[in-house]
Amino acid sequence: MMQSNPEIGLDIDVGGIRTNYHDLGSGFPLLLIHGSGPGVSGYVNWRTVMNELARERRVIIPDMVGFGFTERPAGQRYDVDVWVAQAIGLLDALGIEQADIVGNSFGGALALKLAIRYPKRLRRIVLMGSAGLSFPITEGLEAVWGYEPSLAAMRQLLDIFAFDRGLVSDDLARLRYQASIQPGFQEAFAAMFPAPRQRWVDALASDEGLLRAIPHETLLVHGREDRVIPLESSIRLASLISCAQLHVFGRCGHWTQIEQAARFVRLVGDFLAEAQPDEPRGFGQ
Numbered sequence: 001m002m003q004s005n006p007e008i009g010l011d012i013d014v015g016g017i018r019t020n021y022h023d024l025g026s027g028f029p030l031l032l033i034h035g036s037g038p039g040v041s042g043y044v045n046w047r048t049v050m051n052e053l054a055r056e057r058r059v060i061i062p063d064m065v066g067f068g069f070t071e072r073p074a075g076q077r078y079d080v081d082v083w084v085a086q087a088i089g090l091l092d093a094l095g096i097e098q099a100d101i102v103g104n105s106f107g108g109a110l111a112l113k114l115a116i117r118y119p120k121r122l123r124r125i126v127l128m129g130s131a132g133l134s135f136p137i138t139e140g141l142e143a144v145w146g147y148e149p150s151l152a153a154m155r156q157l158l159d160i161f162a163f164d165r166g167l168v169s170d171d172l173a174r175l176r177y178q179a180s181i182q183p184g185f186q187e188a189f190a191a192m193f194p195a196p197r198q199r200w201v202d203a204l205a206s207d208e209g210l211l212r213a214i215p216h217e218t219l220l221v222h223g224r225e226d227r228v229i230p231l232e233s234s235i236r237l238a239s240l241i242s243c244a245q246l247h248v249f250g251r252c253g254h255w256t257q258i259e260q261a262a263r264f265v266r267l268v269g270d271f272l273a274e275a276q277p278d279e280p281r282g283f284g285q
Helices: 042-046 080-093 106-117 139-145 151-161 170-180 185-192 198-204 208-212 231-240 261-273
Strands: 010-014 017-024 029-033 058-062 099-104 122-128 218-223 244-249
Touching: 010 080, 017 042, 017 080, 029 042, 029 080, 029 106, 042 058, 058 080, 080 106, 099 106, 106 122, 106 198, 106 208, 122 261, 139 151, 151 170, 170 185, 208 231, 218 231, 218 261, 231 244, 244 261
Parallel strands: 029 058, 029 099, 099 122, 122 218, 218 244
Antiparallel strands: 010 017, 017 058
């Protein structure tokens, strides 16, 4: 008997794209948006924290188009506008008027775009190792977006992601390599961030003036040893967003939710539990 794949959850039509997502728990909704690594899915990205976060809230975890087990329509365009529309379309399809959001890396950049374009749809924002500002592309991010499938390349990426090399086993590398070569996965991934890749860092960035106008309470979480998104990016975001707080984990890389899972859950849970019924304040529209 074949085992079912835990990465495959429910599916729903979002703007004509069959979107794979997980829907856990009950209460005020929390949307978790994954990063942009090869072979990633929402489940893989959030598996270490999603059940704990779902104890007190409804947790929604989509695979953004081009990733995981969401449909990849022929000729599909992959850009910020498409991903933002998909996120809002998912909330609409599920009948969710407002949600908290946690964005990881690439997902953090999307969370900021959502806050700027659809401020009333978000309550509180958590950014984890977040993109969203322009910075000189790191060697780590160049390696992630430039991935060409091989077991050795996947092992190298996992070593870049984690500060604690004990988390990176040959078995994990093999699993993630196999995930990255499923039919259609690498073709879509290669189409998203072709060289020169600095332009995709810039495409994910938001205007600093618009970031200053974000009214939402925002928690930034970053690993001090992050080799993919520089800590300086979160420090700059914290200086721009008016209601921001920044938490830095030492001896931690880009995998905050894995390397510091228990602390991450407590930190995020406490932050979201503070929310007041009338948040966010100071809407510009």
